[in-house]
Amino acid sequence: MTDDDERTEREAQRRRLRGFGYHLFGYFVVMIVLVPVNMLTNPQRPWFVLPMVGWGAVLGLHAAFAMNLFRGLFRHGKN
Numbered sequence: 023m024t025d026d027d028e029r030t031e032r033e034a035q036r037r038r039l040r041g042f043g044y045h046l047f048g049y050f051v052v053m054i055v056l057v058p059v060n061m062l063t064n065p066q067r068p069w070f071v072l073p074m075v076g077w078g079a080v081l082g083l084h085a086a087f088a089m090n091l092f093r094g095l096f097r098h099g100k101n
Contacts, residue, residue: 057070
């Protein structure tokens with residue numbers, strides 16, 4: 023692997039981690055709003071759990087992608 027290839031891979035990794043950080047931040051901001059809204063409006067029905075779990079699952083997949091855990095599945099044309 024050449025220096026340019028290594029630099030390109032490091033930059034791609036940085037972009038993936040930055041995107042994950044934005045996703046994680048957005049998740050927490052929305053959950054910080056949804057939970058109190060649910061508890062103030064309808065505390066007997068915790069509907070906030072559905073978006074928390076659903077979005078959390080997608081967030082977990084995004085974390086795995088950002089950490090290159092799917093490296094063997096998606097080669098993007100590289101050998």
